[in-house]
Amino acid sequence: MSGDLIVLRGRGVVRGCAEGEALVTHEAISGWGGVNPMQGTIIESRHELRGQSFAGKILVFPGAKGSSGWSVAFHTTRLAGVAPLALVFNEMTTKVALGAVVMRVPSVTDLDHDPLEVIATGDWVRVDGDRGLVEVRKAARE
């Protein structure tokens, strides 16, 4: 871990703080039918993260799409112990709001810089849902 701390300011969606490694996608995520909720992996056929696990990661993504079973799928990841640690996203929808609430993970949106541009997979991220802050420490690149 190296580099300066970058701070993004936005709106807290679900309270609490969590920190960990970022998993970033530029594609919206489908819940029911798009993830395997027992394994915490993306399964959508043409998704760029297909086969990858978000369990224990800070999930950074544009927003939610697809089935209204989004909250059920992510609620189930919490029960199965494979939920992400926190959510950072751009587009507010009912799917992602309800999903974040029942997953009970710190979540932040409406950031002053596009988190998809600032954060890369592997960066160290701290999400503060109480104050609406996202702190990013860029991973060292080879």
Add this chain to the structure above:
Amino acid sequence: MQLTDDERAMLDGRDGPARQKAMELLVRYAEALGADRFVDTRNVAGVPGSTTPFLHDYYKNVGEGYDVIFSRFDLDSDEVVEVPRVSVHACHLQSGVDPENWQILGAKPLAAALSRDSESAAAAREVRILKTCTPYLAGNVPAAGEHCAWMESSAIVYCNSVLGARTNAEGRESTSAAMLTGKIPDWRLHRDECRFGSHHIEVDCDVESLMDWGMLGYFVGEAVQEHIPVLTGRLSRPDLIRHKHFGAAAASSGGVEMYHIVGVTPEAATLAQAFGPSRPVERRVYGPAERRHTYDLLNSRASDPNVDYVMLGCPHAALEQIEEACRLLDGRRISANCNLWIFTSRAVRALADRQGLTKIIRDAGGHLLTDTCSAIGQAVPPGTKVVALDSAKQVHYLPAIMGLQAWFGSTRDCIDAALTGRWRGERP
């Protein structure tokens, strides 16, 4: 958040612990959205207390039964409360098991028993057991302007776009809470100013058949994601089933919850009305090249022409679609190497039984099934590797969920595959 006296009283426990927990969840949800008030709803569609073997096992140490699942999962409550009768018109959407034909679907006896138990518990609480993704074909047809709280993306987009009623894409937890309280956050599609279009789609090829409408929907969903498209151009006036397949596809490839077709849908008499004060942020053309690309995309998951399963009824088949399948079967038997399952609601199945259609399908070697589908029930015939589908939505989900190859085509292509065991569909 601004709460009315009535809402405050529910939150304070006046109406008992279940309604208190429901209000607590709705307040957390509304605050997450940034909504500042609730709207009253008397039409709620969800999957209240629906029980799977996983949930049953997970909460075993807490206890068993409807109240446990409803409290802990639906209301996301840390304590178990007694769940009373619902306060408003509430219906149960599709579930995972056909109660009469669960053995054909390969369901485990435990899953069938849990489904039966949660169904009777929901019915006892006055939830109407429609068990379909098409409540509007089974007696729940909201009036224009009515505030609803619905789940099921294909039903939501139909409710907003075709009926002119108002719902966001609600989830299981928010609909279950709304059934007990008659409240849902006043956000987005409940509000006049949020129902205008944002993206203009100009259709520059003929869109007529059900398959055409499914492909157009799949393209539109990818093009606009969760925004509101406004369609103009060479569109024949769609009937109910074309709207159903178009909306279902757009809600799967993207997150479309509402669309306007100028001169067709109720809030789009003119282009100006559809866009209101906003200007289109993007303009896209759907022409022959886009149509070809969409067809190829929907067929990109298949290479083996030997079809061992044909699934129709996504979203659940209307009576006329079952009639069409029967007509296409034309008294022949399906291939010994292939299965044909057609999914519909209990309500439509009752009509199909009386109409003699169920027998025609059975005599051909197929099955007319209810309550679920292959994706929701995660059920395909044993040994299935290659499936044929006439629903872009089902193509989007089923191969990913079940690890299958999938062909997409017309209902005629699919019935032909069932009869011959071979895929002979061609790009139109």
